[in-house]
Amino acid sequence: MSAVVDSHGHGHEHHDHHGGYSGIMRWITTTNHKDIGTLYLWFSFIMFMTGGAMAMVIRLELFSPGLQWVDPDFFNQMTTMHGLIMVFGAIMPAFVGFANWLIPMQIGAPDMAFARMNNWSFWILPFAASLLVISFFMPGGAPGVGWTLYAPLTVQMGIGMDLTIFAVHLLGMSSIMGSINIITTILNLRAPGMTLMRMPLFCWTWLITAYLLVAAMPVLAGAVTMTLTDRHFGTTFFNAAGGGDPVLYQHIFWFFGHPEVYIIALPAFGVISQVIPAFSRKPLFGYASMVYATSAIAILSFIVWAHHMYTVGMPVTGQLFFMYATTLIAVPTGVKVFNWVATMWKGALSFETPMLFAIGFLFLFTLGGFTGLVLSLAAVDIQLHDTYYVVAHFHYVMAIGAVFAGFAGVYFWLPKWTGRMYDEALGKWHFWLSTIFINITFFVQHFSGLAGMPRRIPDYPLMFETWNKISSIGAFGFGLSQLLFLYIVLKAIRSGEKAKDKQWEGADSLEWTHLPTPVPYHSFETQPVLK
Amino acid sequence: MASNWVRILAVSAAGVAGLTAAGLALAAPWNLQAPVTKIASDIHSLHEYVMILVTLIFAGVFGAMFYSVYAHRKDKGYKAAQFHESTTVEIIWTVIPLLILIIIAWPATKVVIAQKDTSQADLTIKATGYQWKWGYDYVKGEGEGIRFVSTLTTPRDQIEGRAPKGENYLLEVDNEMVVPVNKKVRILTTAADVIHSWWIPAFGAKQDAIPGFIRDIHFKAEKPGIYRGQCTELCGKDHGFMPIVVRVVSADEYTKWVGMQKTKVAADAPKNIVAAAETPRQ
Amino acid sequence: MAHDATAPQHHHYYVPQPMPWPILGSVSLWLMALGAVFIFNSMSGGWISVAAGFMVMLYMMFRWFGDVIRESESGKYARWEDVSFRWGMSFFIFSEVMFFAAFFGALFYIRVLSVPDLASLQHNELVWPGFGAQWPSAGPGFEEKFSPMGAWGLPAINTMLLLSSGVTVTIAHWALKENKRGLLNLFLFFTVALGVTFLFVQAYEYGHAYSELNLKLTTGAYGSTFFMLTGFHGFHVTVGAIMLSVILARCLAGHFKPDHHFAFEGVAWYWHFVDVVWLGLFIFVYWL
Numbered sequence A: 001m002s003a004v005v006d007s008h009g010h011g012h013e014h015h016d017h018h019g020g021y022s023g024i025m026r027w028i029t030t031t032n033h034k035d036i037g038t039l040y041l042w043f044s045f046i047m048f049m050t051g052g053a054m055a056m057v058i059r060l061e062l063f064s065p066g067l068q069w070v071d072p073d074f075f076n077q078m079t080t081m082h083g084l085i086m087v088f089g090a091i092m093p094a095f096v097g098f099a100n101w102l103i104p105m106q107i108g109a110p111d112m113a114f115a116r117m118n119n120w121s122f123w124i125l126p127f128a129a130s131l132l133v134i135s136f137f138m139p140g141g142a143p144g145v146g147w148t149l150y151a152p153l154t155v156q157m158g159i160g161m162d163l164t165i166f167a168v169h170l171l172g173m174s175s176i177m178g179s180i181n182i183i184t185t186i187l188n189l190r191a192p193g194m195t196l197m198r199m200p201l202f203c204w205t206w207l208i209t210a211y212l213l214v215a216a217m218p219v220l221a222g223a224v225t226m227t228l229t230d231r232h233f234g235t236t237f238f239n240a241a242g243g244g245d246p247v248l249y250q251h252i253f254w255f256f257g258h259p260e261v262y263i264i265a266l267p268a269f270g271v272i273s274q275v276i277p278a279f280s281r282k283p284l285f286g287y288a289s290m291v292y293a294t295s296a297i298a299i300l301s302f303i304v305w306a307h308h309m310y311t312v313g314m315p316v317t318g319q320l321f322f323m324y325a326t327t328l329i330a331v332p333t334g335v336k337v338f339n340w341v342a343t344m345w346k347g348a349l350s351f352e353t354p355m356l357f358a359i360g361f362l363f364l365f366t367l368g369g370f371t372g373l374v375l376s377l378a379a380v381d382i383q384l385h386d387t388y389y390v391v392a393h394f395h396y397v398m399a400i401g402a403v404f405a406g407f408a409g410v411y412f413w414l415p416k417w418t419g420r421m422y423d424e425a426l427g428k429w430h431f432w433l434s435t436i437f438i439n440i441t442f443f444v445q446h447f448s449g450l451a452g453m454p455r456r457i458p459d460y461p462l463m464f465e466t467w468n469k470i471s472s473i474g475a476f477g478f479g480l481s482q483l484l485f486l487y488i489v490l491k492a493i494r495s496g497e498k499a500k501d502k503q504w505e506g507a508d509s510l511e512w513t514h515l516p517t518p519v520p521y522h523s524f525e526t527q528p529v530l531k
Numbered sequence B: 001m002a003s004n005w006v007r008i009l010a011v012s013a014a015g016v017a018g019l020t021a022a023g024l025a026l027a028a029p030w031n032l033q034a035p036v037t038k039i040a041s042d043i044h045s046l047h048e049y050v051m052i053l054v055t056l057i058f059a060g061v062f063g064a065m066f067y068s069v070y071a072h073r074k075d076k077g078y079k080a081a082q083f084h085e086s087t088t089v090e091i092i093w094t095v096i097p098l099l100i101l102i103i104i105a106w107p108a109t110k111v112v113i114a115q116k117d118t119s120q121a122d123l124t125i126k127a128t129g130y131q132w133k134w135g136y137d138y139v140k141g142e143g144e145g146i147r148f149v150s151t152l153t154t155p156r157d158q159i160e161g162r163a164p165k166g167e168n169y170l171l172e173v174d175n176e177m178v179v180p181v182n183k184k185v186r187i188l189t190t191a192a193d194v195i196h197s198w199w200i201p202a203f204g205a206k207q208d209a210i211p212g213f214i215r216d217i218h219f220k221a222e223k224p225g226i227y228r229g230q231c232t233e234l235c236g237k238d239h240g241f242m243p244i245v246v247r248v249v250s251a252d253e254y255t256k257w258v259g260m261q262k263t264k265v266a267a268d269a270p271k272n273i274v275a276a277a278e279t280p281r282q
Numbered sequence C: 001m002a003h004d005a006t007a008p009q010h011h012h013y014y015v016p017q018p019m020p021w022p023i024l025g026s027v028s029l030w031l032m033a034l035g036a037v038f039i040f041n042s043m044s045g046g047w048i049s050v051a052a053g054f055m056v057m058l059y060m061m062f063r064w065f066g067d068v069i070r071e072s073e074s075g076k077y078a079r080w081e082d083v084s085f086r087w088g089m090s091f092f093i094f095s096e097v098m099f100f101a102a103f104f105g106a107l108f109y110i111r112v113l114s115v116p117d118l119a120s121l122q123h124n125e126l127v128w129p130g131f132g133a134q135w136p137s138a139g140p141g142f143e144e145k146f147s148p149m150g151a152w153g154l155p156a157i158n159t160m161l162l163l164s165s166g167v168t169v170t171i172a173h174w175a176l177k178e179n180k181r182g183l184l185n186l187f188l189f190f191t192v193a194l195g196v197t198f199l200f201v202q203a204y205e206y207g208h209a210y211s212e213l214n215l216k217l218t219t220g221a222y223g224s225t226f227f228m229l230t231g232f233h234g235f236h237v238t239v240g241a242i243m244l245s246v247i248l249a250r251c252l253a254g255h256f257k258p259d260h261h262f263a264f265e266g267v268a269w270y271w272h273f274v275d276v277v278w279l280g281l282f283i284f285v286y287w288l
Ligand code: HEA
Pocket: A148, A261, A262, A264, A265, A307, A308, A326, A327, A329, A330, A331, A333, A334, A335, A337, A338, A365, A366, A367, A368, A369, A370, A371, A372, A373, A375, A376, A377, A381, A384, A385, A386, A390, A393, A394, A397, A398, A401, A402, B054, B057, B061, B096, B097, B098, B100, B101
């Protein structure tokens, strides 16, 4: 699938690079996919810091049994906002940032299909985030209901709950607009000769992710809207007295929520599928089957949602259906894992930082996938549901999986984006410190979960103390290691060595083979033609 | 080279961390609690069985990967092969996992069906979740009519660190739920305000308590003793402070306990046990 | 993909210049959200914030759509951009379908699962004595009497109105393609008129429900699903009617060509979507 390109596409001069705006207004008004990608990535990093700081509060309180730093209400608010901010503020925008930067370059497009709407998709985010922040300062504070916003606890919450609901609406609008943009760009703006089955896998995973987003986000909007009317206008969607059902909320939420976890995972798969071949100096193994596997995951993701609800008391047929459907996802995900390993097999491997993070991803994501499989067995999940085992599972796939893929992607493309190289030795330090500390943080949570520690509690019985101490120490270590990441990025931008056009020997997508480093502001005004 | 140095350091740090964790593992509980019901021990074996399978797969897959990392390195002068697809292997590694899933799903299905079979219970108890305590209501079987509320007894002083924490810190209540050994007990869960979840790990029994609805679960404890669990659905401020404690006793002791309760109930019926029906729409 | 063939190879795709309208959109959404929260919680200042947000939104839309219309009329959009608009609009409508799906899902869940469950023997015995599973139901805790909305009165009339508006908009489209401008304007006008009539009938129906049937948003599951589904639909009809009016104004101003009129088509699609949702409502909310 390596692309042969016969016309060079850096266009003729354009009128004005930044369209007459400068300073901060340049960033506010920009319609350039690279600018917008940059905005997304910085926003995401700020949110990662914010959500991470909340995780630190959680880990601090859990360092010892007893209540020492925060009261239970505030603890619940921390848990809720940590989950929401990490998922909607840090991880999703990070990958949309990658999409903005890379998709137009990888398919040879002039920009995103709807450049102005692209600007709006981004600029809704800070406003949505501000609503979440404001909620802390309202009477009653932010909602303490968990990121899943389960009814009817949500009905008891104060003003912060309404702000959160509207924030979710805004975040949803942003995601939907972003997805429409990505789908349209991929379907309509590919360069001549760039057939769908020649696209880099990153574009494929995003195309499928965008479908998931367009299908799932409006459903979440519906769920929180019903919450809002149950709270204020006397509807009874989630109230048995009126013929509704609290469990109805869960069905609607997880109909969104399960696809959501693949919305997080698939772009990560995409990044990994670019990085591993590049450092194996060997084309991605089983490109077509990767595309099919990704689609299969996406389709299956809509029929497994009730595996989050094994304890609500579904009939046995329901338990079994959702159990079987869920276990099936292991098959296409396995295909992806096997293909990555086969790509490395007999490659000429080298281990620069992006590759280290990709290997870390592969290993640790799969570990998290296996614990997912354990949870998918309804019988076992009865024991593990709402315990730290679940927390361990999803941090392995998200806080390690998706985050490591994000790091791999940043190290991989930073030279392209900024024209400068990061410090390789420091990058390796970042990898090893992160890997060690994050495993200390989350591996032990499997044990406390198995032994019976519920999640979302600010205080715990004495037998869980050891694991919580270890976990907290790991968490502080991981958190501090991320300051190193910030330093590495800033150092690269300010004083890194000049990067080459094709910094990585094995990279083969258009942005490497076809564009200079750093990439010009407008990359493909005239489309390249692929043979 | 700096990077080698980094690697050696990092790997040894990881090793030390791993060993420390392993050492501590001996001291702290790290697996499912010892089962005292058939279901819980079935879950135990199912979990073990699945863990063995996935560990084997994991070792296989990453054995291959790390072999590649070890052998196929550019700095050893290894030249990349250029193969990049094979329908045969794709089919093989689609079908084999599918087969593995079937051999996992089979025993799992049996346990699910057993878990869900709440018929023919000897004793039926309704457990109602309140913010933040449990109400128990013996609705059928020996002891019918007994009702009481069960609240955390751990003193504030212990929670706030002004007094040393007791052995059953956060897992102790004023009124334990009492059931006879070797009898099938059916728990009906419901709630009065928000969703709670009733859980005793040693029984392998966890069921959400949903306001306005009745859901059920069962257990048959095979060993007398005191078993402790916690509410496992976030239910607001004191979610972490509403434990569930069940005392399993012999049939005789149970009869005695029932007799004592009956006289007590007659004396002072707890007033605040109201079914969700009596607290309709807010 | 069929569209590859239509994408001219060395044509410039129109990438618009930077503009301040999107951020105004965000500001307006933010003001409206904050204002709504204040209103819902009886805090002062909410209405001012909502009103301000609304004004900013209007201004933003005038300027943004103004730019787009100007670009379109000055020929900046060729076939390639047009295809983008088509994909974009299709997926936007798909997202709207999924939004309604959440509410239809709630309706089906309540009718098929939760109401019968609440009326089961066990629930009768322990929580909801005497509750029977019939639809319409306002749930076991609802004590007043109410009457459901029948299907064959006003709702049937409304069905006719919307279905005919679907026909008139199609005729208008055909007229546009045949360059019969008079017919176009006339039938587009009919479409708007039918849509507006629909809204009036619906408003009347709501009044009837509240004053004579004792059917309210607070009437348990039936009231919740009835008003939320028909209400969101009515909101979409309103938006559709406004969009159609804008298109009508543009037609009167001589915009659109027989072979270049995506704005018209996009709005027509939207109108058909609103139509189809109504059919679903008519069947599952009013009729069955
Ligand atoms: C990136 C996000 C992500 C991903 C990818 C996954 C992947 C999976 N998850 Fe996870 N999950 C979450 C995020 C994610 N999850 C979150 C956030 C929650 C909690 C939400 C909350 O409650 O707050 C959760 C919770 C959760 C639960 C509910 C637990 C509970 O609350 O009780 C379950 C239960 O089935 C589950 C299952 C799975 C499964 C089966 C997979 C599978 O996709 C994994 C598939 C992968 C593999 C199996 C490994 C690779 C495969 C092979 C090498 C092939 C060979 C293997 C076999 C034959 C077995 N997840």
